[in-house]
Amino acid sequence: MLTIVRDPAPAPIARRSPALAHLTPNWFAVVMGTGIIAVGAASLPVDLPGRDSIARGFWVLATAALLLLSVAFAAHWVRHREQALGYARNPAMAPFYGALPMAVLTVGAGAAGVGTEIFGPSAVVAAALLWALGTVAGVTAAIIVPPRMLSGGIPSPVWLMPVVPPMVSAATGAALIPHLPEGQARLTMLLGCYALFAMALTAAVVTMAVVIGHLARAGLPGVQAIPTMWIPLGVIGQSIAAANLLGRVSGTAVSSDAAAGLRAFGVAYGTGVAGIGALVLGFACLLTYRAAGRGLRFSMSWWSFTFPLGACAVGAGALGMATDSVAVQWFSVALFALLLGIWAVVAANTARGVWTRTLLVPAP
Template sequence: MIRVSTATPTRSRTTPTPPPSLRTFLRELRRPGQVFENITPNWFASVMGTGIVANAAAGLPVHVVALRGFAVGVWLLATVALAGLTVAFAVHWARHRDRARTYADHPVMSQFYGAPPMALLTVGAGTLLVGRDVIGIHAAVAVDFLLWTIGTLTGLATSLAVPFRMITRSDRTGVTALPAWLMPIVPPMVSASTGALLLPHVPAGQARLDLLLACYGMFGLSLFIGLITMTLIYSRLVHDGLPPVQAAPTVWITLGMIGQSITAVNLLGNAAGSALGQPFADGLRVFGLIYGVAMGGFGVLMFGLAVALTVHAARRHLSFSLTWWSFTFPIGTCVTGAAGLGTTSGSTLIHATAVVLYGVLLGAWATVATHTLRGSVTGRVFLPA
C-alpha cells in the first residue's frame, strides 16, 4: 500500500534544482554537477581535432587572408577548450577519484591518456603558427616552448607507463589489439614534428643540434613501436573482424601515426640545415622525401580501408559518440604530411592533395563539432558510454 502524506510541506529558503524534464540546458543530467563525473581523457581528442584544423591551414600551399583569419579563430577555440577541459579534468579527479581511477585502469580508456599531451602540443604549435598574429612572435615562442616541454615530458611518460601497465596487469580478460593502442605511442611523434617548428628559435650551435637529434630520437621511438602495434592491429582486424560498431571510428587513428610521421620527417629534414652541415642536412632532406613517398603509399591504402570500414559501420547504425573525434586529428596529420612532402618534393600534385584533404578535414570537423556541441547542451555527451 502506498501512503500519501497529508502534512503541509515546509517552504525551502533555497531554490531547488529543477527536474531534468523542466531544464533546457543539461536536461539529460540529474544535476548540473554530473558534468564532471565522466570527463575521461578522450575528451582531449576534441582539442587535438580542433587545433589541427588551425595548424593544417597554416601549412597549406595557398595564401588566402580569410583562411588565415579562420585559422586564428579556430586556434582561439582550441585554446579555450584546452583550458576548460584541463580544469574539468582536474575537478573530475578531485571530486570523483574512484571513478577516475577506474577509467585509468580500464584496458581501453587508459590508452587515451596519450590525448592530453597531444592536445598541449597541438595548441602550442598553433600558438607559434597562427597565434603569433594575436599575441606577437616573442610571446608565441615562449608559450609554445612551455606547452611543448610539458607535452613532450608527459607524452614520453605516457608512452612508457601505459604499455608497462598493460604488460604487468594481472587481469588479461578482453585484452586484444585495438587502434586505441596507438594513442599513448603517437605523442613522441607529435613532439618530433612540433619540435621542428621550434628549431629556428633555439640558439644556433649545440642547443639547436641537441633539439634536432632529440626530435629524430622521438621520431624513431614512436615509429618503430607504432609499426609493431599497427601490425598487431591489422592482424586482429583481419582475423577477428571489426571492433564494436561504436568503436569503428578509432580505425582512423592508424592514419594519425602515418600522417604525423610524414609530417615530422619532412619538417625535420627541411630544418636540419640550420643545425647540421653538409652532406648530412641534404641527406636528411632526401630521407624525408623517400620515407614520405613510401609511407604515403601505405597511407593511401589505410585511408581507403578506413573509409570502407566507416561506411560499413554506418550501415549498421553507427551513432554519435566521442570516438567520432578520431575522424579529425588523423585526417589533419594527412594534410600536414602532404603539405610537408609537397614542399620537399616540389610536387604540385601532392600539394593539391593536401588542399583536397583539408576540405575533407573541414567537413569532418564541422560535423563532429556540431554533434559535440549539441550533446553538450543537452548533457548527453557527459553520460557514461
C-alpha cells in the same frame, strides 16, 4: 535525494555532478581535432583566401577548449578521485590518456605558427613551454600506459593513442629549432626530435602488428568502433610531416651535406609511407561507409576522424613542399577541405550532445 528535491537551489549542482564525475580523457580529442585545423591552415602549401583567419580562429578555439577541459579534468580528479582512479586503471580507458599530451602539443604548435600574429614573440615562448610539457607527458604516457593496456585490454587501433605523442613532438618541435641559439642548442633539439621520431615509429609498428594480428583472428570491431580505424592515419601523417619538417630545418643545425641527406630521407620516407597512407585512408573510408549503412550513431569516437585526417593534410603539405610537387600540395588542400567539413559535423553533434547531456553520462 528528498533534500535535493525540496531545496530548489542545489538542484542544478545535482544535475551537473554526473558530468564531472564521468569526464574521461577522450574529451581531449576535441582539442586535438580543433587545433589540427589551425596547424593545417597555417602550414598549407597553397595560399588560399581566408586561411590566416581560419588558423587564428581555430587556434583560439582550441586554446579555450584546452583551458576549459584542463580545469574540469583537474576538478574531476579532486572531487571524484575514486572515479578518476577507476578510469585510469581501466585497460579500455587507459589508451585515451595519450590524448592529453597531444592536445597540449597541438595547441603549442598553433602558438608557434599562429600565435605570433596575435601575441608577438611571446607566443614562441609559450609554444616552447607547451612543447616541453607535452613531450614529457607524452613520453611518460608511451612508457606507462602500454603495460596497462596489456593487462586486460582488447587490441584495437585505440592502442596507438599513447604511443603517438612522441611523433607529434618530433613534428611540432621542428618549428622551434630556428628560434633556438645557433650551435649546440639547435643540434640537441634536432637530434632529440629524431630520437622521438624513432621512438614513436618503433612503438607504433609494434602496436599495429599486435592490433592487426588480433583483427585477423577476431574480425573487425563493432559498428560503433569503426571510427577508430582512422587512428593509424594519425601516425602516418605525423611521421611524414616530422621527417620532412625536420629535414627542412636541419640546415640550421648541421652541415649542408648532412642536411641534404636528412631532406632526402624525408622525401624517401614520406613518398613510401604516403602509399601506405592512401591504402589505409581508402580502407577506412570503405569501412565507414559500410558502418553508416549499418546504423553508425554519433559518439565521441567520431573525433577519430579529425586529428588523423588533419595530420595527413599537414604531412602531405610538408611532402609537397619538400618535392615541389603541385599535385601533392593540392592533395593536402583537398584533405584540409574534407577535414573542415567533417569537423563541422562532429562539432555540431558534440555541441548537441553536451546541450542534451547525452554525452555527459557513461555509455550504457
